[in-house]
Amino acid sequence: MATMIQAIRLALHVGESRHGVTDIFGEDVGPPLGGVFTGTQGLKTAWNTPLDERGIVGMAIGLALAGQKPVAEIQFCDYAFNTIDLLKVAGNTYWSSGGDWNVPMVLMTPVGAGIRGSIYHSHSFDATATRVPGWKIVMPSTPLDAYGLMLSAIADPNPVMFLMPKALLRLKSKPGEEIPGEPGDDRKLSQMIDAPLGDRSQWRPDWPAVEDYFIPIGQAKVVREGSQVTVLTYGRNVQMSVAAAEELAADGIDVEIIDLRSLHPYDWDAIKASVQKTNRVLCVNEDTEITNFGEHLIRRITEELFYELHAPPKLLAGGHLPGIGLADALEMASVPQKDTIRAAIAELASHEP
Protein backbone atom coordinates (compact mmCIF):
# COMPACT_ATOMS: atom_id res chain seq x y z
CA MET A 1 0.00 0.00 0.00
CA ALA A 2 1.95 2.97 -1.24
CA THR A 3 1.44 6.39 0.29
CA MET A 4 0.68 9.24 -2.11
CA ILE A 5 4.25 10.50 -1.93
CA GLN A 6 5.59 6.98 -2.61
CA ALA A 7 3.16 6.72 -5.52
CA ILE A 8 4.48 9.98 -6.97
CA ARG A 9 8.05 8.73 -6.54
CA LEU A 10 7.19 5.44 -8.25
CA ALA A 11 5.59 7.31 -11.14
CA LEU A 12 8.69 9.50 -11.51
CA HIS A 13 10.83 6.35 -11.47
CA VAL A 14 8.69 4.87 -14.24
CA GLY A 15 8.87 8.22 -16.03
CA GLU A 16 12.66 8.35 -16.03
CA SER A 17 13.02 4.62 -16.76
CA ARG A 18 10.47 4.17 -19.53
CA HIS A 19 8.86 7.44 -20.59
CA GLY A 20 11.76 9.70 -21.42
CA VAL A 21 11.98 11.91 -18.33
CA THR A 22 15.44 13.47 -18.51
CA ASP A 23 15.51 15.85 -15.55
CA ILE A 24 13.72 15.95 -12.19
CA PHE A 25 14.79 19.04 -10.32
CA GLY A 26 14.02 21.71 -7.78
CA GLU A 27 15.13 22.86 -4.36
CA ASP A 28 16.38 19.87 -2.29
CA VAL A 29 14.98 17.49 -4.91
CA GLY A 30 18.26 15.66 -5.57
CA PRO A 31 20.39 13.70 -3.13
CA PRO A 32 20.91 13.60 -0.24
CA LEU A 33 17.41 14.77 0.73
CA GLY A 34 15.27 13.68 -2.23
CA GLY A 35 12.56 16.25 -1.61
CA VAL A 36 11.22 17.82 1.57
CA PHE A 37 8.33 15.36 1.34
CA THR A 38 10.60 12.49 0.10
CA GLY A 39 8.98 12.52 -3.35
CA THR A 40 12.22 12.29 -5.32
CA GLN A 41 14.40 9.97 -3.23
CA GLY A 42 16.57 7.58 -5.20
CA LEU A 43 15.67 8.92 -8.64
CA LYS A 44 18.56 8.77 -11.09
CA THR A 45 17.78 12.05 -12.88
CA ALA A 46 16.98 14.11 -9.75
CA TRP A 47 19.19 17.12 -9.04
CA ASN A 48 19.33 20.13 -6.75
CA THR A 49 18.85 23.67 -8.00
CA PRO A 50 19.65 27.06 -6.53
CA LEU A 51 16.84 28.58 -4.48
CA ASP A 52 15.38 30.34 -7.47
CA GLU A 53 11.84 29.51 -8.54
CA ARG A 54 12.02 31.61 -11.69
CA GLY A 55 15.15 29.74 -12.64
CA ILE A 56 13.41 26.42 -11.99
CA VAL A 57 10.46 27.23 -14.26
CA GLY A 58 12.69 28.80 -16.91
CA MET A 59 15.00 25.77 -16.81
CA ALA A 60 12.00 23.50 -17.41
CA ILE A 61 10.75 25.59 -20.33
CA GLY A 62 14.21 25.63 -21.93
CA LEU A 63 14.70 21.90 -21.50
CA ALA A 64 11.26 21.19 -22.94
CA LEU A 65 11.94 23.44 -25.94
CA ALA A 66 15.23 21.62 -26.47
CA GLY A 67 13.48 18.25 -26.72
CA GLN A 68 14.04 17.05 -23.16
CA LYS A 69 11.33 15.92 -20.74
CA PRO A 70 11.65 17.86 -17.50
CA VAL A 71 9.71 17.45 -14.26
CA ALA A 72 10.31 20.51 -12.09
CA GLU A 73 9.24 21.10 -8.53
CA ILE A 74 8.37 24.28 -6.70
CA GLN A 75 8.87 23.23 -3.08
CA PHE A 76 5.65 24.87 -1.91
CA CYS A 77 3.17 26.57 -4.22
CA ASP A 78 3.36 29.59 -1.90
CA TYR A 79 6.67 30.29 -3.67
CA ALA A 80 5.34 29.92 -7.20
CA PHE A 81 3.74 33.33 -7.36
CA ASN A 82 6.91 35.03 -8.60
CA THR A 83 6.96 32.62 -11.56
CA ILE A 84 3.61 33.56 -13.02
CA ASP A 85 4.89 35.36 -16.12
CA LEU A 86 7.07 32.31 -16.88
CA LEU A 87 4.05 30.04 -16.36
CA LYS A 88 2.30 32.24 -18.90
CA VAL A 89 5.14 31.73 -21.36
CA ALA A 90 4.97 27.95 -20.89
CA GLY A 91 1.23 28.18 -21.57
CA ASN A 92 1.38 30.56 -24.52
CA THR A 93 4.39 29.38 -26.55
CA TYR A 94 2.54 26.73 -28.57
CA TRP A 95 -0.22 29.22 -29.34
CA SER A 96 1.98 32.23 -30.09
CA SER A 97 4.28 30.15 -32.30
CA GLY A 98 1.29 28.94 -34.35
CA GLY A 99 1.87 25.34 -33.31
CA ASP A 100 5.62 25.31 -33.99
CA TRP A 101 6.88 24.98 -30.39
CA ASN A 102 5.18 22.93 -27.71
CA VAL A 103 6.42 22.85 -24.12
CA PRO A 104 6.15 19.31 -22.72
CA MET A 105 7.00 19.93 -19.08
CA VAL A 106 5.55 18.89 -15.74
CA LEU A 107 5.52 21.27 -12.80
CA MET A 108 4.69 19.69 -9.47
CA THR A 109 4.06 21.61 -6.29
CA PRO A 110 2.52 20.86 -2.89
CA VAL A 111 -0.61 22.86 -2.16
CA GLY A 112 -3.16 23.49 0.54
CA ALA A 113 -3.56 23.51 4.28
CA GLY A 114 -3.72 20.78 6.89
CA ILE A 115 -0.18 20.69 8.27
CA ARG A 116 -0.34 23.90 10.32
CA GLY A 117 1.92 25.55 7.79
CA SER A 118 0.43 28.99 8.29
CA ILE A 119 0.91 31.88 5.90
CA TYR A 120 3.69 30.51 3.61
CA HIS A 121 3.18 26.73 3.59
CA SER A 122 -0.57 26.40 3.22
CA HIS A 123 -1.60 28.34 0.18
CA SER A 124 -3.71 26.88 -2.60
CA PHE A 125 -2.86 27.35 -6.26
CA ASP A 126 -5.90 26.03 -8.13
CA ALA A 127 -7.58 29.41 -8.64
CA THR A 128 -4.34 30.93 -9.91
CA ALA A 129 -3.43 27.90 -12.03
CA THR A 130 -6.80 27.78 -13.77
CA ARG A 131 -6.28 31.40 -14.82
CA VAL A 132 -3.20 30.51 -16.89
CA PRO A 133 -4.42 29.23 -20.26
CA GLY A 134 -2.40 26.63 -22.14
CA TRP A 135 -1.77 24.49 -19.05
CA LYS A 136 -3.41 21.25 -18.05
CA ILE A 137 -3.94 21.09 -14.30
CA VAL A 138 -4.39 17.94 -12.27
CA MET A 139 -4.76 17.27 -8.54
CA PRO A 140 -5.03 13.75 -7.13
CA SER A 141 -6.73 12.69 -3.91
CA THR A 142 -5.48 9.09 -3.71
CA PRO A 143 -2.09 7.40 -4.22
CA LEU A 144 -3.30 5.47 -7.28
CA ASP A 145 -4.70 8.62 -8.88
CA ALA A 146 -1.42 10.40 -8.12
CA TYR A 147 0.46 7.60 -9.87
CA GLY A 148 -1.83 7.52 -12.91
CA LEU A 149 -2.10 11.28 -13.27
CA MET A 150 1.66 11.78 -12.96
CA LEU A 151 2.29 9.26 -15.74
CA SER A 152 -0.30 11.00 -17.92
CA ALA A 153 1.29 14.36 -17.12
CA ILE A 154 4.69 13.00 -18.19
CA ALA A 155 3.27 11.61 -21.43
CA ASP A 156 1.42 14.82 -22.28
CA PRO A 157 2.84 17.11 -24.99
CA ASN A 158 1.70 20.22 -23.11
CA PRO A 159 2.75 21.87 -19.86
CA VAL A 160 0.98 20.07 -17.03
CA MET A 161 0.73 21.30 -13.47
CA PHE A 162 0.57 18.57 -10.88
CA LEU A 163 -0.85 19.98 -7.64
CA MET A 164 0.02 17.78 -4.65
CA PRO A 165 -2.37 18.06 -1.70
CA LYS A 166 0.30 18.16 0.99
CA ALA A 167 -2.00 16.99 3.79
CA LEU A 168 -2.57 13.74 1.87
CA LEU A 169 1.00 12.95 0.87
CA ARG A 170 1.45 10.35 3.63
CA LEU A 171 -2.01 8.89 3.13
CA LYS A 172 -2.02 5.18 2.24
CA SER A 173 -4.13 3.75 -0.53
CA LYS A 174 -7.24 1.76 0.29
CA PRO A 175 -7.43 -1.99 -0.39
CA GLY A 176 -8.26 -2.51 -4.05
CA GLU A 177 -6.48 0.71 -5.06
CA GLU A 178 -2.93 -0.61 -5.19
CA ILE A 179 -0.50 0.52 -7.84
CA PRO A 180 -0.17 -2.38 -10.30
CA GLY A 181 2.99 -4.26 -9.37
CA GLU A 182 3.63 -2.73 -5.94
CA PRO A 183 4.39 -5.16 -3.10
CA GLY A 184 1.33 -5.62 -0.90
CA ASP A 185 3.33 -5.21 2.30
CA ASP A 186 3.88 -1.56 3.37
CA ARG A 187 7.00 -2.34 5.31
CA LYS A 188 8.55 -4.17 2.39
CA LEU A 189 7.83 -1.26 0.02
CA SER A 190 9.34 1.17 2.51
CA GLN A 191 12.49 -0.95 2.83
CA MET A 192 12.78 -1.03 -0.95
CA ILE A 193 12.29 2.62 -1.83
CA ASP A 194 12.51 4.88 1.25
CA ALA A 195 15.96 6.33 1.92
CA PRO A 196 17.37 5.53 5.36
CA LEU A 197 17.88 8.27 7.92
CA GLY A 198 21.46 9.45 8.33
CA ASP A 199 24.14 8.76 5.75
CA ARG A 200 22.57 7.84 2.42
CA SER A 201 25.64 8.02 0.25
CA GLN A 202 25.76 4.26 -0.31
CA TRP A 203 22.00 3.70 -0.44
CA ARG A 204 20.27 2.71 -3.70
CA PRO A 205 16.56 2.04 -4.06
CA ASP A 206 15.30 -1.39 -5.06
CA TRP A 207 12.43 -0.41 -7.32
CA PRO A 208 9.46 -2.79 -7.50
CA ALA A 209 8.34 -3.73 -11.01
CA VAL A 210 5.39 -1.34 -11.14
CA GLU A 211 3.37 -1.28 -14.33
CA ASP A 212 2.21 1.56 -16.52
CA TYR A 213 -1.11 3.00 -15.45
CA PHE A 214 -2.50 6.14 -17.00
CA ILE A 215 -5.47 8.14 -15.78
CA PRO A 216 -6.62 10.29 -18.70
CA ILE A 217 -6.35 13.99 -17.95
CA GLY A 218 -9.85 15.46 -18.03
CA GLN A 219 -11.62 12.53 -16.44
CA ALA A 220 -13.42 12.97 -13.11
CA LYS A 221 -14.24 10.12 -10.74
CA VAL A 222 -17.49 9.55 -8.88
CA VAL A 223 -16.08 8.56 -5.50
CA ARG A 224 -19.46 8.17 -3.83
CA GLU A 225 -22.76 7.72 -5.59
CA GLY A 226 -25.79 9.54 -4.27
CA SER A 227 -29.07 11.02 -5.41
CA GLN A 228 -29.78 14.20 -3.47
CA VAL A 229 -26.78 16.54 -3.55
CA THR A 230 -23.69 16.69 -5.79
CA VAL A 231 -20.38 17.75 -4.27
CA LEU A 232 -17.73 18.87 -6.80
CA THR A 233 -14.34 18.83 -5.17
CA TYR A 234 -10.70 17.76 -5.48
CA GLY A 235 -7.55 17.14 -3.48
CA ARG A 236 -7.71 17.24 0.29
CA ASN A 237 -11.43 18.06 0.41
CA VAL A 238 -12.44 14.80 -1.27
CA GLN A 239 -11.90 12.64 1.82
CA MET A 240 -13.50 15.28 4.03
CA SER A 241 -16.55 15.40 1.77
CA VAL A 242 -16.84 11.61 1.78
CA ALA A 243 -16.63 11.57 5.59
CA ALA A 244 -19.29 14.28 5.81
CA ALA A 245 -21.49 12.32 3.37
CA GLU A 246 -21.15 9.14 5.44
CA GLU A 247 -22.38 11.02 8.51
CA LEU A 248 -25.27 12.54 6.58
CA ALA A 249 -26.28 9.13 5.28
CA ALA A 250 -27.37 8.33 8.83
CA ASP A 251 -29.76 11.30 8.59
CA GLY A 252 -31.14 9.99 5.32
CA ILE A 253 -29.27 12.46 3.09
CA ASP A 254 -27.80 10.74 0.03
CA VAL A 255 -24.76 12.61 -1.31
CA GLU A 256 -22.82 12.14 -4.55
CA ILE A 257 -19.15 13.12 -4.42
CA ILE A 258 -17.22 13.86 -7.60
CA ASP A 259 -13.44 14.13 -7.47
CA LEU A 260 -12.63 16.31 -10.48
CA ARG A 261 -8.97 15.15 -10.56
CA SER A 262 -8.39 17.44 -13.58
CA LEU A 263 -9.18 21.13 -13.23
CA HIS A 264 -8.32 21.85 -16.82
CA PRO A 265 -9.65 20.40 -18.93
CA TYR A 266 -12.41 19.47 -16.51
CA ASP A 267 -14.99 16.75 -16.97
CA TRP A 268 -18.14 18.66 -17.82
CA ASP A 269 -19.99 15.50 -18.87
CA ALA A 270 -19.57 13.99 -15.41
CA ILE A 271 -20.57 17.24 -13.71
CA LYS A 272 -23.62 17.66 -15.92
CA ALA A 273 -24.81 14.08 -15.47
CA SER A 274 -24.56 14.34 -11.70
CA VAL A 275 -26.26 17.72 -11.40
CA GLN A 276 -29.07 16.54 -13.67
CA LYS A 277 -29.56 13.62 -11.29
CA THR A 278 -29.37 15.44 -7.93
CA ASN A 279 -30.46 18.98 -8.93
CA ARG A 280 -28.37 20.41 -6.09
CA VAL A 281 -24.67 21.22 -6.19
CA LEU A 282 -21.94 22.26 -3.78
CA CYS A 283 -18.39 23.14 -4.86
CA VAL A 284 -15.71 22.64 -2.22
CA ASN A 285 -12.08 23.71 -2.36
CA GLU A 286 -9.51 25.48 -0.20
CA ASP A 287 -8.54 28.43 -2.36
CA THR A 288 -9.77 31.91 -1.48
CA GLU A 289 -13.41 32.35 -2.36
CA ILE A 290 -13.34 35.44 -4.57
CA THR A 291 -12.71 34.48 -8.23
CA ASN A 292 -12.46 30.87 -7.14
CA PHE A 293 -12.47 27.97 -9.63
CA GLY A 294 -15.71 26.75 -8.03
CA GLU A 295 -17.27 30.05 -9.06
CA HIS A 296 -16.54 29.19 -12.69
CA LEU A 297 -18.20 25.79 -12.30
CA ILE A 298 -21.22 27.41 -10.66
CA ARG A 299 -21.44 30.01 -13.41
CA ARG A 300 -21.48 27.31 -16.07
CA ILE A 301 -23.94 25.14 -14.14
CA THR A 302 -26.22 28.15 -13.70
CA GLU A 303 -26.03 29.06 -17.38
CA GLU A 304 -26.49 25.58 -18.78
CA LEU A 305 -28.51 23.73 -16.15
CA PHE A 306 -30.51 26.53 -14.52
CA TYR A 307 -33.95 24.96 -14.90
CA GLU A 308 -32.73 21.67 -13.47
CA LEU A 309 -31.58 23.21 -10.20
CA HIS A 310 -33.77 22.89 -7.12
CA ALA A 311 -31.52 25.04 -4.95
CA PRO A 312 -29.02 27.85 -5.56
CA PRO A 313 -25.59 26.31 -6.25
CA LYS A 314 -23.24 26.82 -3.34
CA LEU A 315 -19.51 27.36 -2.95
CA LEU A 316 -17.62 26.41 0.17
CA ALA A 317 -14.06 27.67 -0.16
CA GLY A 318 -11.27 29.24 1.84
CA GLY A 319 -11.99 32.63 3.34
CA HIS A 320 -10.84 35.65 1.37
CA LEU A 321 -7.86 35.91 3.68
CA PRO A 322 -4.25 36.99 3.08
CA GLY A 323 -3.06 33.72 4.60
CA ILE A 324 -4.01 30.58 6.49
CA GLY A 325 -4.15 30.98 10.27
CA LEU A 326 -1.47 29.27 12.36
CA ALA A 327 -3.28 28.19 15.53
CA ASP A 328 -5.40 25.06 15.12
CA ALA A 329 -8.62 27.00 15.48
CA LEU A 330 -7.46 29.64 12.99
CA GLU A 331 -6.26 27.19 10.35
CA MET A 332 -9.53 25.30 10.60
CA ALA A 333 -11.50 28.54 10.34
CA SER A 334 -9.51 29.52 7.22
CA VAL A 335 -10.49 26.58 4.98
CA PRO A 336 -13.38 24.09 4.73
CA GLN A 337 -13.50 21.28 7.28
CA LYS A 338 -15.59 18.13 7.47
CA ASP A 339 -18.16 19.82 9.70
CA THR A 340 -18.54 22.92 7.54
CA ILE A 341 -18.87 20.71 4.45
CA ARG A 342 -21.47 18.62 6.27
CA ALA A 343 -23.43 21.73 7.26
CA ALA A 344 -23.32 23.10 3.71
CA ILE A 345 -24.56 19.81 2.24
CA ALA A 346 -27.34 19.55 4.83
CA GLU A 347 -28.46 23.08 4.08
CA LEU A 348 -28.58 22.37 0.35
CA ALA A 349 -30.44 19.10 0.85
CA SER A 350 -33.16 20.77 2.89
CA HIS A 351 -33.54 23.81 0.66
CA GLU A 352 -37.11 24.15 -0.64
CA PRO A 353 -37.58 26.07 -3.88
Next chain:
Amino acid sequence: MPVTSPIEIQYSIAIGTARAQRKGTGAKGITIVQGGDAGTAEGDFATSLIWSSRKGNELPLLLIVTNNRYGISTPYAGQHGYDHISDRGKAFNMPTAVIDGNDPEAAYAALETALHYVRTERKPYLLEAMVSRLRGHSSASGANPVKEEIDCIERFERRLEERNLMTRSQMDALKEKYTAELGEAAKRIRTEPQPDPRSVYDFVFADKNYVAGEQ
Protein backbone atom coordinates in the same frame (compact mmCIF):
# COMPACT_ATOMS: atom_id res chain seq x y z
CA MET B 1 13.24 30.42 -29.28
CA PRO B 2 10.06 32.29 -30.11
CA VAL B 3 10.38 36.01 -29.41
CA THR B 4 8.75 37.20 -26.19
CA SER B 5 7.99 40.72 -25.07
CA PRO B 6 9.17 40.65 -21.42
CA ILE B 7 12.74 41.96 -21.39
CA GLU B 8 14.16 39.31 -19.05
CA ILE B 9 12.55 35.89 -19.32
CA GLN B 10 14.90 34.73 -22.09
CA TYR B 11 17.70 34.57 -19.50
CA SER B 12 15.77 32.06 -17.37
CA ILE B 13 14.78 29.93 -20.35
CA ALA B 14 18.28 29.96 -21.89
CA ILE B 15 19.69 27.97 -18.95
CA GLY B 16 17.30 25.16 -19.91
CA THR B 17 18.31 24.96 -23.56
CA ALA B 18 21.96 25.27 -22.48
CA ARG B 19 21.56 22.41 -20.00
CA ALA B 20 20.39 20.20 -22.87
CA GLN B 21 23.73 21.05 -24.55
CA ARG B 22 25.98 20.75 -21.49
CA LYS B 23 29.30 18.96 -21.36
CA GLY B 24 28.90 15.21 -21.38
CA THR B 25 25.74 15.21 -23.53
CA GLY B 26 27.79 15.13 -26.72
CA ALA B 27 25.93 18.21 -27.99
CA LYS B 28 28.02 20.57 -30.10
CA GLY B 29 25.57 23.47 -30.12
CA ILE B 30 25.48 26.29 -27.62
CA THR B 31 22.84 28.72 -26.40
CA ILE B 32 23.10 32.43 -27.10
CA VAL B 33 20.95 34.76 -25.04
CA GLN B 34 20.71 38.47 -25.62
CA GLY B 35 19.24 41.49 -23.89
CA GLY B 36 19.65 45.19 -23.34
CA ASP B 37 21.34 47.01 -20.50
CA ALA B 38 18.18 48.02 -18.63
CA GLY B 39 16.80 44.48 -18.65
CA THR B 40 19.82 43.17 -16.74
CA ALA B 41 18.35 44.75 -13.61
CA GLU B 42 15.72 42.00 -13.63
CA GLY B 43 16.38 38.96 -11.49
CA ASP B 44 16.39 36.63 -14.49
CA PHE B 45 19.76 38.03 -15.58
CA ALA B 46 21.18 37.00 -12.20
CA THR B 47 19.43 33.65 -12.65
CA SER B 48 21.37 33.00 -15.85
CA LEU B 49 24.69 34.01 -14.24
CA ILE B 50 24.09 31.78 -11.20
CA TRP B 51 22.76 28.72 -13.00
CA SER B 52 25.25 28.78 -15.87
CA SER B 53 28.29 28.92 -13.59
CA ARG B 54 27.48 26.20 -11.00
CA LYS B 55 30.76 24.44 -10.33
CA GLY B 56 30.96 21.18 -12.25
CA ASN B 57 27.67 21.96 -13.97
CA GLU B 58 28.69 24.92 -16.12
CA LEU B 59 26.51 25.62 -19.15
CA PRO B 60 27.56 26.46 -22.72
CA LEU B 61 25.88 29.86 -22.69
CA LEU B 62 26.94 33.04 -24.43
CA LEU B 63 25.31 36.06 -22.81
CA ILE B 64 25.32 39.18 -24.94
CA VAL B 65 24.21 42.49 -23.48
CA THR B 66 23.88 45.44 -25.81
CA ASN B 67 24.32 48.58 -23.74
CA ASN B 68 22.93 51.77 -25.25
CA ARG B 69 22.85 53.46 -21.84
CA TYR B 70 19.08 53.90 -21.77
CA GLY B 71 15.96 52.09 -20.61
CA ILE B 72 13.15 53.90 -22.45
CA SER B 73 13.81 57.39 -20.98
CA THR B 74 15.98 56.49 -17.99
CA PRO B 75 19.78 56.83 -18.27
CA TYR B 76 21.93 53.86 -17.32
CA ALA B 77 24.19 55.83 -14.99
CA GLY B 78 21.48 56.62 -12.47
CA GLN B 79 20.36 52.97 -12.08
CA HIS B 80 23.54 50.86 -12.09
CA GLY B 81 26.34 51.26 -9.54
CA TYR B 82 28.90 49.24 -11.51
CA ASP B 83 30.74 50.70 -14.51
CA HIS B 84 30.11 47.74 -16.77
CA ILE B 85 27.42 45.07 -16.72
CA SER B 86 30.08 42.59 -17.80
CA ASP B 87 31.81 43.17 -14.44
CA ARG B 88 29.01 41.16 -12.87
CA GLY B 89 30.25 38.08 -14.72
CA LYS B 90 33.58 38.28 -12.88
CA ALA B 91 31.89 37.29 -9.61
CA PHE B 92 30.80 34.07 -11.32
CA ASN B 93 34.28 33.23 -12.62
CA MET B 94 33.25 33.66 -16.23
CA PRO B 95 35.32 35.42 -18.87
CA THR B 96 33.90 38.78 -19.90
CA ALA B 97 34.57 41.45 -22.49
CA VAL B 98 33.39 44.96 -23.30
CA ILE B 99 33.49 45.88 -26.95
CA ASP B 100 32.55 48.72 -29.27
CA GLY B 101 29.32 47.27 -30.60
CA ASN B 102 29.19 49.98 -33.26
CA ASP B 103 32.24 48.46 -34.94
CA PRO B 104 31.32 45.34 -36.95
CA GLU B 105 34.95 44.23 -37.22
CA ALA B 106 35.54 44.46 -33.47
CA ALA B 107 32.21 42.75 -32.87
CA TYR B 108 33.06 39.94 -35.28
CA ALA B 109 36.42 39.31 -33.65
CA ALA B 110 34.97 39.43 -30.12
CA LEU B 111 32.15 37.08 -31.06
CA GLU B 112 34.62 34.68 -32.63
CA THR B 113 36.64 34.59 -29.39
CA ALA B 114 33.54 34.22 -27.21
CA LEU B 115 31.94 31.55 -29.40
CA HIS B 116 35.15 29.57 -29.53
CA TYR B 117 35.42 29.65 -25.73
CA VAL B 118 31.80 28.58 -25.13
CA ARG B 119 31.95 25.88 -27.80
CA THR B 120 35.17 24.32 -26.60
CA GLU B 121 35.04 24.91 -22.82
CA ARG B 122 31.24 24.35 -22.58
CA LYS B 123 31.15 27.22 -20.07
CA PRO B 124 29.45 30.65 -19.99
CA TYR B 125 30.87 33.90 -21.35
CA LEU B 126 29.49 37.41 -20.85
CA LEU B 127 29.96 39.90 -23.66
CA GLU B 128 28.88 43.52 -23.35
CA ALA B 129 28.60 45.57 -26.51
CA MET B 130 28.47 49.34 -26.13
CA VAL B 131 26.12 50.57 -28.85
CA SER B 132 24.48 53.75 -30.06
CA ARG B 133 20.88 54.49 -29.58
CA LEU B 134 20.18 55.48 -33.14
CA ARG B 135 16.56 56.24 -32.47
CA GLY B 136 14.71 57.09 -29.29
CA HIS B 137 12.20 54.72 -27.70
CA SER B 138 8.67 54.94 -29.11
CA SER B 139 7.28 55.68 -25.63
CA ALA B 140 9.93 58.27 -24.75
CA SER B 141 10.96 60.36 -27.73
CA GLY B 142 8.84 59.19 -30.62
CA ALA B 143 11.53 56.95 -32.14
CA ASN B 144 13.18 59.90 -33.87
CA PRO B 145 16.81 59.65 -34.99
CA VAL B 146 19.32 60.86 -32.39
CA LYS B 147 21.93 62.96 -34.23
CA GLU B 148 24.54 63.00 -31.44
CA GLU B 149 24.95 59.21 -31.52
CA ILE B 150 27.48 57.49 -33.74
CA ASP B 151 25.72 55.94 -36.74
CA CYS B 152 27.38 52.53 -36.95
CA ILE B 153 26.26 51.91 -40.52
CA GLU B 154 27.45 55.26 -41.85
CA ARG B 155 30.78 54.79 -40.10
CA PHE B 156 31.23 51.32 -41.53
CA GLU B 157 30.26 52.49 -45.00
CA ARG B 158 32.95 55.18 -44.85
CA ARG B 159 35.48 52.54 -43.87
CA LEU B 160 34.47 50.28 -46.76
CA GLU B 161 34.80 53.21 -49.15
CA GLU B 162 38.23 54.24 -47.77
CA ARG B 163 39.53 50.75 -48.21
CA ASN B 164 38.05 50.48 -51.70
CA LEU B 165 36.06 47.44 -50.72
CA MET B 166 32.76 48.87 -51.94
CA THR B 167 31.73 51.95 -53.86
CA ARG B 168 29.11 54.47 -52.79
CA SER B 169 26.83 53.44 -55.64
CA GLN B 170 27.11 49.75 -54.76
CA MET B 171 26.12 50.49 -51.18
CA ASP B 172 23.26 52.76 -52.25
CA ALA B 173 22.01 50.06 -54.59
CA LEU B 174 22.04 47.53 -51.74
CA LYS B 175 20.16 49.91 -49.48
CA GLU B 176 17.58 50.62 -52.16
CA LYS B 177 17.09 46.93 -52.84
CA TYR B 178 16.35 46.09 -49.21
CA THR B 179 14.29 49.23 -48.60
CA ALA B 180 12.11 48.21 -51.55
CA GLU B 181 11.85 44.64 -50.25
CA LEU B 182 10.73 45.81 -46.82
CA GLY B 183 8.26 48.24 -48.37
CA GLU B 184 6.78 45.40 -50.40
CA ALA B 185 6.49 43.19 -47.31
CA ALA B 186 4.77 45.96 -45.36
CA LYS B 187 2.34 46.52 -48.23
CA ARG B 188 1.61 42.81 -48.55
CA ILE B 189 0.84 42.49 -44.85
CA ARG B 190 -1.57 45.44 -44.96
CA THR B 191 -3.49 43.91 -47.85
CA GLU B 192 -3.60 40.31 -46.59
CA PRO B 193 -7.09 39.09 -45.66
CA GLN B 194 -7.87 38.97 -41.93
CA PRO B 195 -7.64 35.50 -40.38
CA ASP B 196 -10.78 33.57 -39.50
CA PRO B 197 -11.77 34.88 -36.03
CA ARG B 198 -12.31 31.32 -34.78
CA SER B 199 -8.67 30.51 -35.49
CA VAL B 200 -7.73 32.49 -32.37
CA TYR B 201 -8.57 29.26 -30.52
CA ASP B 202 -6.12 27.23 -32.60
CA PHE B 203 -2.93 25.89 -31.01
CA VAL B 204 -3.92 26.28 -27.36
CA PHE B 205 -2.91 22.64 -26.81
CA ALA B 206 -0.57 20.44 -28.77
CA ASP B 207 -2.77 17.34 -28.65
CA LYS B 208 -6.46 18.20 -28.58
CA ASN B 209 -7.42 21.80 -28.94
CA TYR B 210 -9.32 22.20 -25.71
CA VAL B 211 -11.03 25.52 -25.25
CA ALA B 212 -11.85 26.46 -21.67
CA GLY B 213 -14.81 24.34 -20.64
CA GLU B 214 -15.21 22.68 -24.02
CA GLN B 215 -14.83 18.94 -24.25
